[in-house]
Amino acid sequence: MNATDLAKLRLPETTVEKYGRLGWPASLAGAVVVIAGALMSWSFNQQVLGNLSIYLNPGALQILTIVVALVAMVLLFSVRGPLARRLGPWLDTTRGLRTAGTALLLYMIIVLLAIGIDGNGLVNVDPGGWVSFLGALLLFAGSRLLPDRVGLQDMEQAKLPSWFEILVIAITMAAILFGAAYALGLEDAWSFVLFLLFAATIAAVALRLGVLSWFGHIATRNRKVLTLAAFLVAFLFPFTQNGSDANMSIATQVLIFAATAMSLNIVVGLAGLLDLGYIAFLGSGAYVSAMLSGSAFATIHWKPPFLVVVLIGATVAMTLGLIIGSPTLRVSGDYLAIVTLGFGEIFRLTMFNLDGINGPLLSNGPNGIPAIPDLKIGSFNFGDEHTLLGIPLGRFSNYYFLLLVLIAFVIVVFARLNNSRIGRGWVSVREDEKAAEAMGVNVFGLKLLAFAIGAFLAGLAGTIKAHQDVAVSPDQYIFLESAFLLAAIVLGGMGTIAGVLLGATILKLLPEKLRFFSEYRLLFFGLLLVVMMRFRPEGLVANRRRLLEFHEEDEELAVAVEQEHLTVEEAI
Amino acid sequence: MSQFFQQLVNGLTLGSLYALIAVGYTVVYGIVQLINFAHGEVFMIGAFGALSVYLLFFDGQTGVWILPLMIIGAMLCSVGVAVLMERFAYRPLRNAPRLAPLITAIGVSVFLQEFVRLFYDKIPTFPSAKQNIPFPQIDVVTGKALEVGGVTIQRAAIFTVAALIVCAALLWYFVNRTKSGRAMLAVSQDPDTSRLMGINVDRIIVVAFVLGAVLAAVAGISQGLQNANIDFRMGFIAGLKAFTAAVLGGIGNIQGAVVGGLVLGIAESMAIQYIPGQFGGSSWKDVWAFVILILVLVFRPQGLLGARVVDRA
Numbered sequence: 001m002n003a004t005d006l007a008k009l010r011l012p013e014t015t016v017e018k019y020g021r022l023g024w025p026a027s028l029a030g031a032v033v034v035i036a037g038a039l040m041s042w043s044f045n046q047q048v049l050g051n052l053s054i055y056l057n058p059g060a061l062q063i064l065t066i067v068v069a070l071v072a073m074v075l076l077f078s079v080r081g082p083l084a085r086r087l088g089p090w091l092d093t094t095r096g097l098r099t100a101g102t103a104l105l106l107y108m109i110i111v112l113l114a115i116g117i118d119g120n121g122l123v124n125v126d127p128g129g130w131v132s133f134l135g136a137l138l139l140f141a142g143s144r145l146l147p148d149r150v151g152l153q154d155m156e157q158a159k160l161p162s163w164f165e166i167l168v169i170a171i172t173m174a175a176i177l178f179g180a181a182y183a184l185g186l187e188d189a190w191s192f193v194l195f196l197l198f199a200a201t202i203a204a205v206a207l208r209l210g211v212l213s214w215f216g217h218i219a220t221r222n223r224k225v226l227t228l229a230a231f232l233v234a235f236l237f238p239f240t241q242n243g244s245d246a247n248m249s250i251a252t253q254v255l256i257f258a259a260t261a262m263s264l265n266i267v268v269g270l271a272g273l274l275d276l277g278y279i280a281f282l283g284s285g286a287y288v289s290a291m292l293s294g295s296a297f298a299t300i301h302w303k304p305p306f307l308v309v310v311l312i313g314a315t316v317a318m319t320l321g322l323i324i325g326s327p328t329l330r331v332s333g334d335y336l337a338i339v340t341l342g343f344g345e346i347f348r349l350t351m352f353n354l355d356g357i358n359g360p361l362l363s364n365g366p367n368g369i370p371a372i373p374d375l376k377i378g379s380f381n382f383g384d385e386h387t388l389l390g391i392p393l394g395r396f397s398n399y400y401f402l403l404l405v406l407i408a409f410v411i412v413v414f415a416r417l418n419n420s421r422i423g424r425g426w427v428s429v430r431e432d433e434k435a436a437e438a439m440g441v442n443v444f445g446l447k448l449l450a451f452a453i454g455a456f457l458a459g460l461a462g463t464i465k466a467h468q469d470v471a472v473s474p475d476q477y478i479f480l481e482s483a484f485l486l487a488a489i490v491l492g493g494m495g496t497i498a499g500v501l502l503g504a505t506i507l508k509l510l511p512e513k514l515r516f517f518s519e520y521r522l523l524f525f526g527l528l529l530v531v532m533m534r535f536r537p538e539g540l541v542a543n544r545r546r547l548l549e550f551h552e553e554d555e556e557l558a559v560a561v562e563q564e565h566l567t568v569e570e571a572i
Numbered sequence: 573m574s575q576f577f578q579q580l581v582n583g584l585t586l587g588s589l590y591a592l593i594a595v596g597y598t599v600v601y602g603i604v605q606l607i608n609f610a611h612g613e614v615f616m617i618g619a620f621g622a623l624s625v626y627l628l629f630f631d632g633q634t635g636v637w638i639l640p641l642m643i644i645g646a647m648l649c650s651v652g653v654a655v656l657m658e659r660f661a662y663r664p665l666r667n668a669p670r671l672a673p674l675i676t677a678i679g680v681s682v683f684l685q686e687f688v689r690l691f692y693d694k695i696p697t698f699p700s701a702k703q704n705i706p707f708p709q710i711d712v713v714t715g716k717a718l719e720v721g722g723v724t725i726q727r728a729a730i731f732t733v734a735a736l737i738v739c740a741a742l743l744w745y746f747v748n749r750t751k752s753g754r755a756m757l758a759v760s761q762d763p764d765t766s767r768l769m770g771i772n773v774d775r776i777i778v779v780a781f782v783l784g785a786v787l788a789a790v791a792g793i794s795q796g797l798q799n800a801n802i803d804f805r806m807g808f809i810a811g812l813k814a815f816t817a818a819v820l821g822g823i824g825n826i827q828g829a830v831v832g833g834l835v836l837g838i839a840e841s842m843a844i845q846y847i848p849g850q851f852g853g854s855s856w857k858d859v860w861a862f863v864i865l866i867l868v869l870v871f872r873p874q875g876l877l878g879a880r881v882v883d884r885a
Contacts, residue, residue: 268671274671274675276678324866327869327870328866330873331873334607334670334674335819335873337607337609338607338812338816338865339862339865339866339869341812342812342862342865342866343866345858345862346858346859346863349855349859352855353855353856353859358853358855358856359851359856480682483678483682486675486678490675494671519690520686520690522682522686523682523683523686523687523690525679525682526678526679526681526682526683526685526686528679529675529676529678529679529682530661530679530680530683533668533672533673533676533679534661534664534676537668537669537672
């Protein structure tokens with residue numbers, strides 16, 4: 001067995017040939033045993049991972065294993081048995097099963113660890129836990145013995161009625177909504193990790209089967225339905241919380257972060273300009289909003305209507321962007337990174353110093369501006385609890401809806417720009433500035449535009465953030481926050497919408513739910529940036545053109561991108 | 573007038589520190605066109621390396637003979653970290669789009685800071701790096717300040733300036749008189765041709781990182797001696813300022829980095845003294861340093877002494 005085989009958890013060919021026919025029965029037996037184990041008690045200690053100690057009444061975490069095992073059984077039956085004709089030719093069942101086996105094994109190991117650590121020793125693992133573990137092991141081993149699938153049909157060519165496609169989108173979205181609501185409700189870190197692992201397993205299995213790329217195709221075919229469904233799901237989320245504000249507070253923070261990351265995505269992802277002081281634009285919007293909020297600590301005693309504040313805040317941010325961008329965008333991109341970094345520091349230091357002693361009184365220095373009153377638009381006060389359809393919606397839910405409008409706006413701006421003449425200009429500047437200039441693209445103008453739009457949108461988000469956070473202070477706008485925004489984009493996939501939303505959610509949600517992780521989170525984020533750039537620079541959700549930029553030698557991909565463009569042009 | 577000289581001395585001290593770090597940015601940039609954003613952290617690691625040597629072997633002593641050993645310890649740590657990061661973070665990205673190594677550099681920087689913050693006290697008897705750590709006081713180079721005609725000169729300041737002079741001389745010798753140094757110049761002029769001439773470019777890149785790290789380590793000790801304490805964040809602002817110095821002098825130009833560092837240091841000190849009103853105090857000096865950076869980029873992007881590479885989009 002050589003090193004690559006080891007890395008891919010693969011058996012040597014001779015073993016597969018010899019015992020290959022055992023693979024299918026072994027996998028099936030494994031899946032059945034996992035289910036049987038999940039119907040038994042896993043843990044003697046009833047306090048661990050919810051209650052997993054009742055026979056024939058599986059707890060939530062046990063149901064998750066049953067779901068994965070059932071998926072595995074469906075896959076096995078589409079290799080041989082009742083589903084072989086309908087599903088068999090389409091799905092890459094072997095790779096899917098291998099992923100399911102590995103994930104299930106990992107899942108059971110974590111469960112055993114959790115019971116062992118939190119419940120005082122492995123003695124507390126009941127027979128069911130061991131049975132499921134053995135089942136997972138059997139599935140893991142059996143799936144490795146299955147032969148590789150060849151001659152599969154391309155899922156893209158699958159012809160299914162369009163109502164079915166829409167149904168699939170609806171079900172997926174509903175699953176995401178309930179999954180998110182459920183995950184946020186989990187108090188215990190182990191359960192949260194296990195649930196995440198479950199979600200990742202489903203996604204990975206779908207990817208391996210080829211279902212994910214099929215989903216991508218139906219998503220492009222039914223783009224409007226998908227967008228609508230996504231917003232509907234986001235809109236419905238507060239209604240799943242029963243008026244509890246704890247999770248809504250996290251959700252609003254995720255939204256602010258995602259909206260800012262999305263705006264930065266215009267600068268970094270579309271125009272390819274690295275901005276390391278981006279948080280300063282968010283900060284300037286927030287400070288303007290705080291100063292004009294009528295707070296008792298505000299230094300400007302003028303309180304215009306909020307819409308005016310929003311415009312002022314965003315304009316101030318944009319002006320700062322223009323001031324900082326116009327000298328630096330003419331020189332090489334590396335300078336821009338450092339100058340923006342310096343600008344971020346200037347902003348923070350200035351806000352720190354404008355306290356009336358070291359400078360004019362404007363920002364109250366290190367204390368910042370606390371006690372910012374809640375937003376009031378018309379007669380609607382964002383601080384009050386409102387009841388809609390009998391479900392109480394607290395303060396954070398109100399902000400959540402407002403932020404949803406904001407992020408929708410940012411996404412629309414992003415998408416429209418991306419598909420416009422300007423967007424194509426940005427791509428050309430990003431890929432080869434000199435060539436773009438030679439073709440008559442106004443390089444400087446386009447760069448400045450990207451910078452200004454990005455700053456404007458961040459300022460916009462800042463004006464809302466100030467009210468939602470109740471206070472602004474300089475230490476909210478440190479360099480690490482900028483690095484964090486960048487990490488979200490890099491992790492998710494530069495220049496994509498879904499990717500950046502995913503990246504922002506992961507980066508903001510994980511530290512909130514995993515408190516033990518928060519001490520090490522920066523260490524991990526540093527490592528994450530390095531590892532992502534090394535192994536997957538295009539991010540979790542990659543756009544094909546972007547993929548090509550990072551993998552220039554890949555001829556097949558180049559041809560695919562070329563064809564994609566041709567079809568798009570024909571469609572237009 | 574003595575005010576002026578006092579600020580000049582302060583500025584020279586500060587500038588020497590910037591110059592020592594700036595050389596690292598400029599050398600690496602000149603060869604691989606990479607802004608090694610994590611170079612500030614190499615400087616920080618140098619200071620911690622020196623402190624570690626002191627705590628491990630000489631805790632409580634103050635003899636000046638310890639200093640060379642601390643310097644060696646600092647250099648070993650800095651060089652080790654610099655070589656590792658070149659090997660594992662930057663080298664795989666040699667032909668990647670320009671954004672990739674820059675993002676990696678940020679990642680390395682954050683990682684190193686956090687690594688020191690979280691794990692420094694895991695070594696037995698070492699203090700936690702979550703607060704400022706007092707830096708050892710050594711005979712001769714720290715202690716009672718000298719008074720020359722109404723101007724106060726800290727001993728650590730003399731050490732810093734002397735270190736810069738020695739390092740600059742050695743650097744000049746290395747670059748112009750040794751085989752590796754001249755190979756380095758050749759690679760920075762034209763990597764492809766120098767490869768054809770039989771120069772091992774990969775090795776020269778490592779040499780550039782090592783060179784930067786050695787000077788950064790000296791700077792780390794100087795900073796420790798001057799401020800009497802160090803912390804894991806010290807590399808961030810210092811690195812940023814040193815980069816400003818490198819740009820000011822003309823990035824890619826080694827003499828430029830030294831001149832730029834000194835000019836920046838003096839400008840900063842003078843700003844504290846001579847900018848009138850509330851904006852003059854020391855709380856604004858960092859702001860002025862960055863304003864200088866921006867002004868240089870507007871009016872003279874090639875730097876004071878002229879950069880070798882200006883616009884390489």
